[in-house]
Each structure stands twice: as structure tokens, then as C-alpha cells.
Amino acid sequence: MLYNALFNLGILAAVWGALALAPSPLLNSPSVPFGVRVPPDKANAPEVAAQRRRYGALLLAATAAVAVLALVACAALDSLVVGAVGGSLLLTVVGVALWIRAHRAVADAKEQGGWYEQTRQGAVTDTSLRTDPVRFPWPWAIPAFAIVAVSALVGAVVYPDLPAEIALPQKSFSGTVYQTYPTTFWTAFALVLAQILVTASMAGTVAGILRARADLDVSRPRTSAARYRRYLTSMSRSLLGMAALLNLMLLGLSGMLWSDNRSQSLMALVVGVPVLAVLGIIAHLVLRVGPGGSRLPADITEPDSGLVPRDDDRFWHGAGMIYVNTDDPAITVPRRVGFGWTVNLGNLRFLVVTAVLVAVAMGVGVVVAVTM
Structure with a gap:
């Protein structure tokens, strides 16, 4: 008790x-x-x-x-x-x-x-973020892709020897219980497919934020633009590092699944260590990087322009959490509440792509349900 x-x-x-x-x-x-x-x-x-x-x-x-x-x-x-x-x-x-x-x-x-x-409102942009954008940090993506490859290879080796039924952990109010399912490609490789989804999602997120509209400080635009570049670098590397850690956790869980190991202490280790590492990365971003890179040191200094950011509250709904602007071509914009970025729900391209992805996901779900 x-x-x-x-x-x-x-x-x-x-x-x-x-x-x-x-x-x-x-x-x-x-x-x-x-x-x-x-x-x-x-x-x-x-x-x-x-x-x-x-x-x-x-x-x-x-x-x-x-x-x-x-x-x-x-x-x-x-x-x-x-x-x-x-x-x-x-x-x-x-x-x-x-x-x-x-x-x-x-x-x-x-x-x-x-x-x-009584203020002088303004907006500023840095065109070099388009002509000379921050590059995708491919070396930082290698660990995540490598772990997926190792998981797929190990799974392919052990798959022929798996029993006719496989036990998948399920969460319930009484704790972790195990439900048996027929051993199929979908059940045996469910966590490997989750790794692929995690890696693709993180890579897509990084690609999106590198092309997102920057929320620069109109009072010191050059200083803000230089800091924002460093912010993009820190965020993209951190996200890819998180993807590698989550894939490592899923690899450990896959090993437990394939070996039918139900040790709660081992599961706590397999899940706990990567999760704590991810929380450490998040703490670093919050405490050392800050929203929009506000805690990163400035490489240059410049006088105050006397401008203040324009009053754009009309585009933010849901107490400042939802951005809707049909005139803004940007799909991804910096969040106003919280850390990171959000999407422009007024962008037609985003709505079309989202509808297509939802339809594909529903189709895959139906296929998996039929074949399991």
C-alpha cells in the first residue's frame, strides 16, 4: 500500500x-x-x-x-x-x-x-537560410540506421526458429501481462517496424525544421540569425541522437521478444537506460540551448534596431497553441507555447499530405489486422 x-x-x-x-x-x-x-x-x-x-x-x-x-x-x-x-x-x-x-x-x-x-512593429527574415541552409547532419543519423539494420539482420536469423506462437507484452491496470499471437512477419518484426517508423519520423522532423520559418529577433536580426543556425544544428543532432536511443531500446525489447524472456528487471534496464538518456538530452536542450537557442552564446553583436515583434496573435488559437495562417507558405513554424516547432494548419499542402498519410496508415492497419 x-x-x-x-x-x-x-x-x-x-x-x-x-x-x-x-x-x-x-x-x-x-x-x-x-x-x-x-x-x-x-x-x-x-x-x-x-x-x-x-x-x-x-x-x-x-x-x-x-x-x-x-x-x-x-x-x-x-x-x-x-x-x-x-x-x-x-x-x-x-x-x-x-x-x-x-x-x-x-x-x-x-x-x-x-x-x-506606441511601438514600431516589424518582421525580419534571413534569406541565407534558404540559399545556404543548415545541412542535414547525416553522420548523426548513422547510429539510428545502423541499429535498425542490426535489428533486421538478427530478426531474419532467428525468425525461422521462432515458436508457432509469440508473446507480446500488454499494459493493463494490473501491470504488464503477455498475450500470445500466431508468429507471423508482423508480430515477429513489430518492434523492428517501429524502429523504422521512429527513424523515418525523426529524420523527417529534422528535414522539416531545417526548412522551417525562423522566428528571429527584429531588434537584433543578425545576432538572432547566427544564433538560430546554431540552434538548428543542436536540435537536429539531438533529435537524431534520440532516435538512436529509442531504436536501441526497441532492439533490446525485440531480443526479449524473440527469446521469450519476461524478466521485469531486464525490461526495466532495457527501457530505463535509453529513456534516461533521452531525458538527459531534453534537459540539455532546455537548460543549455533554450527556446529558439536563446541560451546559446552570440557570435556577433549589433545595436538595437528599436523594433518589436509584430502583434500576430490573430493567427494563434487555442490559447496560443494552434497556428492557422492561410497566407503563410511555411508548413512548420516555431511553437509559441513550449519547445520546438508546430505546423501551420492553414497550409493546404500540409493538410493534403496529412490526409494521404492517414489514409495510408489506415490501409496498413487493415492489412496487418487481416494477416495477423
Whole structure:
């Protein structure tokens, strides 16, 4: 019982930490508090600071209440994960609601205070990101591709000797259970196919962000452009490194699958080490690189242009989380809330490609279901 309670509290503490950091400059540009674009000199305005304090206080109170409910559910149902899963979902919903409330409050303060009325707005681009783009770091992709090749080779060797049925792990409220399936190509090589999907997704993501529209600082465009190039290099290498680590985890799980090894300690090692390494990469990006490369050292300096970023709130919906601009040819743009990039849901090319991929995925799913 004590272990279950500590497990639930640990999960909720992790969720609280992630939600508490959401409005922090660690994950967001200071000029977009709670997803609202404000002039740089208003990033720490009293109205913004008050919303940060209120968001943090209400989130802490909500976490305490949800923790009590989770512990009660854990004790009543005698389950390790029911309280944690339900509590995490509930706390996430509360956190999103608090974020939306703070977003509206900051937007109202911005409008009522006329924060943009006396500013010189501008936008800047660096054409060299198209004429001389940051190159795809192919050497950093070699480990991910090599692990996929090793997995496929080992699988091809052991496949003829596999038993008629193979056990695949399934997650349930009572923990990890195993379900047996007839041994087919799809069941035996399911995790190898997952490796291919992970590698292709990461490579595609890197290719996309290298062509994404840059969100440069109009007050110091040359400095910002140089820093952004270093940011792209750090992000692309990190993503490919994560792909290699995830593929390594899937290789270990494939080995356990093919050998019918159900050791929980071995599974914890196979999964835990790569996941911890991925978390280490993410921590490096957050603490040492920063949103848009804001923590990277600047190679050059230049005087302040006196311009501020244009007020583009009309293109951002869902409390600053969803970008829709039919006039913007870019498919991928920097996220306003959180770290990394998001897609332009107003871009027709993206919508067409997404529809095609969904149709292909549904077709593959039908084929797999029929053949299993």
C-alpha cells in the first residue's frame, strides 16, 4: 500500500512539475507569456507577473486536491496505476484550464493597456537560410540506421526458429501481462517496424525544421540569425541522437521478444537506460540551448534596431497553441507555447499530405489486422 501511494504521488509530482514549468522562460520566450505576444518591455509587466503567481498558486492547490483523490482511489481499488492515470489526466485538464484563464487575462491587459500603440512593429527574415541552409547532419543519423539494420539482420536469423506462437507484452491496470499471437512477419518484426517508423519520423522532423520559418529577433536580426543556425544544428543532432536511443531500446525489447524472456528487471534496464538518456538530452536542450537557442552564446553583436515583434496573435488559437495562417507558405513554424516547432494548419499542402498519410496508415492497419 505504501509503495502504491508513493508511486502515485511521484507521478503526480512529475505532472505538476511539467505544468508548473509551462509558463516559465525555460520553455517559452519571455515575450509570449501564456501564449500572448507582448512587447519585450512588457514581458515582466505587473499584470503578467500577477498571472504567473496566480497560475502557480492555483496549480499547487489543485495538485494537492488531486493527490488526495488519487490516494483514495488507489486505496479503494487496490491498483498501482488507476489513481496515477486518473489523477494525471485530471490534473492536466485543470492545468490547461488555468493556462486558458491566464491567457485571456494577459490578452485583456494587453488590449486595455494599449501595449502595442506606441511601438514600431516589424518582421525580419534571413534569406541565407534558404540559399545556404543548415545541412542535414547525416553522420548523426548513422547510429539510428545502423541499429535498425542490426535489428533486421538478427530478426531474419532467428525468425525461422521462432515458436508457432509469440508473446507480446500488454499494459493493463494490473501491470504488464503477455498475450500470445500466431508468429507471423508482423508480430515477429513489430518492434523492428517501429524502429523504422521512429527513424523515418525523426529524420523527417529534422528535414522539416531545417526548412522551417525562423522566428528571429527584429531588434537584433543578425545576432538572432547566427544564433538560430546554431540552434538548428543542436536540435537536429539531438533529435537524431534520440532516435538512436529509442531504436536501441526497441532492439533490446525485440531480443526479449524473440527469446521469450519476461524478466521485469531486464525490461526495466532495457527501457530505463535509453529513456534516461533521452531525458538527459531534453534537459540539455532546455537548460543549455533554450527556446529558439536563446541560451546559446552570440557570435556577433549589433545595436538595437528599436523594433518589436509584430502583434500576430490573430493567427494563434487555442490559447496560443494552434497556428492557422492561410497566407503563410511555411508548413512548420516555431511553437509559441513550449519547445520546438508546430505546423501551420492553414497550409493546404500540409493538410493534403496529412490526409494521404492517414489514409495510408489506415490501409496498413487493415492489412496487418487481416494477416495477423
